[in-house]
Amino acid sequence: MHYTSDDLHDYKERVDEATDAIRDEIDQPPAIGIILGTGAGALAEEIDPETTLSYEDLPGFPPSTMEMHEGELIFGTLEGVPVVAMNGRLHLYEGYTAHEVVFPVRVLGTLGIDTLLLSNAAGGMDPHHDAGDLLLVTDHINKQGTNPLIGPNVDDWGPRFLDMSEPYDPALREIAEQTALDHGIALRKGVYLSVKGPMLETEAEYRYMRDLGGDVVGMSTVPEVIAARHMDVRCMALSVITDECLPDDLDPIDVEAAMAAAAEARPKLSRIMKDVVQEIGTTTS
Template identity: 50%
Template sequence: MLEEIKKTAAFIDARTQQFRPEAGIILGTGLGDFAEQIDVKYALEYKDIPGFPVSTVEGHKGRLIFGLLEGRRVVAMQGRFHYYEGYAMTQVTFPVRVMKLLGIGCLFVSNASGGINTSFRVGDLMIITDHINLMPNPLIGPNLAELGPRFPDMHNCYDRELIARATAIAERERIKLQYGVYVGGTGPTFETQAEYRYFKAIGGDAAGMSTVPEVIVARHMGIPVFGVSVITNCGLSDEAGDHEDVQRQGRKAGQKMAVLFREMVKGL
């Protein structure tokens, strides 16, 4: 696996003339339009990158974008991979491993999620302060000791300094923020109301089908992480889950997320 990661990173380095991004960004469902904020220098289709899976979910365009955002070099995943697509966890998290070798010093993750906290409303941005993992752990199997320890600590896996910076930016830009714990499940079914009640009972504020594996792997490699959930539906309501509506709500709230991410990258 390590040799495959190195091979892929070397391929990308050659195609991007060793662009060396400072930050990585993972764009979730309905949030791919954020890529339009980036002054693109290179764009690689996932299907053309050795070792990369291919996005199969509507709303995930499947491109790795290299460019400038507020004068900083970034690499953005316009679409991610999910366990429910049938990929192994090593495949789901493979791009994060590669981004580390490409040079990123921090990782920004975003997702569309269902609100559990009854004070949340559709369109809110929730800063992820912690997570509960209900998926297979991506570190199961032989440890890649060259990249990180066998038993990585997950205390403060969402960087407190980055959260404080986001709070200050939101106050200045008059963006309302929520804060909470993200529950990561396998999907692809939207959760039952009983499951949402269970998630609430164990301390969750929002639930989704991604993010947690990528964060675990990033922390395994010592990469600071900042995460945002866009609340696209309220899980405890009687409304049925709808992927098209999730995408639609994600695009609307994504405008606020774009301001937040731009300003945070600017301050790196």
């Protein structure tokens, strides 16, 4: 798709309209945003909610079409710290453009968040990782064939040529690692490789992606991180490894087993997210 200046002008107007609608419904915009990925919805239950807004009720907001993705913004407190959680994200494989996928992130950035914590479900390509493990994303590889900065730049949001030498904030990663150490959580580290989906990969594709340097593979996160960094929002991402994608020993995915692996990782994910939020709240108060 070719994006014109008019297209991006209209897009920014939609973002501003949605942001204004949210401001009318909340008392004070939070500084921390959280994106709850597949299997991480339980963290939403630990937020003390003040205002919940459905995507469908916000002007210009694309609806989430996926099961297990509620499609709502939850404003409240986590560990006593104000947050907004995206309970349901958008994906390219749903038919959305990269700009539409990051529409909620653009809104949260315009609203004033300065930190974005992301979670996702991913397939593990490192033979030393197991289903049910939690991985701290240290870097990423974009194999989606698109990104949310294509087209004319919106200068109010960020620079034309975005530096991506450090997309995942070192200080946030350090907090996550210390939290894992304090609670005896085995926290893997590695590179998240993002594809468009929705089909899973062939043996040859897994081998190729592993050779490229990917440790886990998924269908989200990277567009959101690019958009957030474009708006100078610092990011941290955690991947729940739901299945093992080893090309020399590849089995068809077992959805029930993948969901069980996500459930196994859920308490670890929640613990780290809560401690990171609490630490941010302590250092900024």
